[in-house]
Amino acid sequence: MDAEVAAHADAGGPNRRLRLRVADWPGFAPGQFAMLSAGARGSAQRDDPLLPRPMAVYREHAVPGGSEVEILYKVHGRGTALLADARPGDRVRLLGPLGRPFPDPPAGGRAILVGGGTGIASLYELAARAQGEVLVLLGARSADDLMGRDDFAALGVSLDVASEDGSAGRRGLVTDLLAEALEEGGAPSVYACGPTPMMRAAAELASRASAATWVSLENPMACGFGVCLGCAAPLAGGGFGLVCRDGPVFDAAAIDWENLA
């Protein structure tokens, strides 16, 4: 699918907010992602960098004659640096929405959303659509790095922030916030997305508190639709799940964390 850049703006520090016009966007569910070409498509075939980049669908907006898909991303390496140069009117290849979404938080229950780094982008729509009580915990290296804080705050959900250098919210790790929130009890469901060590720690904390835990894995991908087998995550019961097709959302108890990375 071809998408047209409708707007592209700074979103604090290394983060950027991209709005893409997509003619036949079918809508998405929280946790789904899209494969975006590494940069706008020029008139010549681009061979380098070669592969598209997986990006969570942050949110969608209905506009006359179609939809705008919003992506919140961090300029990280070569592909996202090229993407950052895309200007309104440029064309980007977009394949999506892809993958299996988060299950709906139980109505009337308590949901704790734990986001670290770029994983925060996978959680916004879940927070926006959740019916019951929602607590959002966000973590980043510094205030500069932190994505999406104002957007979550605007949803009116409970929000707590941690940063490793103390420049935003509490000094420490987002999993410290989770440990405290779990002490309050109430059998919450936990939804986590971020670096693997963070998700693993969150899953261990939540399982000790007997909380159902869903994680959205961020494995590198080549195709995004189940044909290269490059994104495979080892499963606790043996074998592999494809992050792009069977995930990116998995029951944390189903993952073989020892062998994931």
Add this chain to the structure above:
Amino acid sequence: MSASAPINTAVDLGGIALRNPVLTASGTFGYGTEFGPFLDLRRIGGFVAKSLTLEPRHGNLPARIVETPAGMLNAIGLENVGVDAFVREKLPALPDGVPVVASVFGSEPASYAEVCKRLTGVPRVAGLEINASCPHVKSGGIEFGQDPTLLADLVRATRSATNLPLLIKLSPNVTSIAEMARVCEDQGADGISLINTLQALEVDLATRRPALRNVLGGLSGPAIRPVALRMVWQASRAVAIPICGIGGIATAEDALKFLLCGASAVQVGTANYTNPMAAAEVADGIVAWCAANGVARVADLVGTLEVPE
């Protein structure tokens, strides 16, 4: 030729009749059904399924892939559903009208031959491609395709196991591709596919470790295209059986260069990941190029590279 005369795109690949010369490469197109939402399979010449072993296999721990300049490394580790599940579940799910080439993998000539037998006589299987880049267990892991004697044993064993059109997919990790091509022809293969991925290594400087858990991986993508072109050209001068060219093909221009160098057909691999419609666009682009260049029959281009004295 009148400007509106249809271009004849049909080619014969060692007894496999293709409506056009563009197939998709093993391991880059799943079992065919995954592309349903993106691509009408009747627009391509055919597809080669993921390599099959006798038993299902799980494959390697992550990381399995890493991007490299104009390419990528993979070490998937032969993950596949096994030949029986392929025949039972995957083949019937495919739309009609697209020739299916099944790819075969094993650790011994005998296990390759058994997989060939189970695919022979199965409706929808138009031909077999033998993946000779598999390590031979008894010879300490050297690839079948890297040793002329091992390769001859493999071609003989698979040839006697099937009457289907038999393509041998060669490893590029050899000194003389012409010698390996001759071995295939001498042992009765109907055609040759080349190249498979080039053995390679990438390093993660931050962790001081190999980027892939398997340490070594196979390089694919545009980075290998000139190497593949060279090998197709050398092989085509060494044998009379048809050649299927593979390696970094992403556009019609790329595919046409392979035809000039002696390939009767081509396979699109890694480009399927960056653009799921790539193979169909290559097929359409070949027609457009022929129309613009007064070529009535695609097969007439094969081996027409003009090499100055």
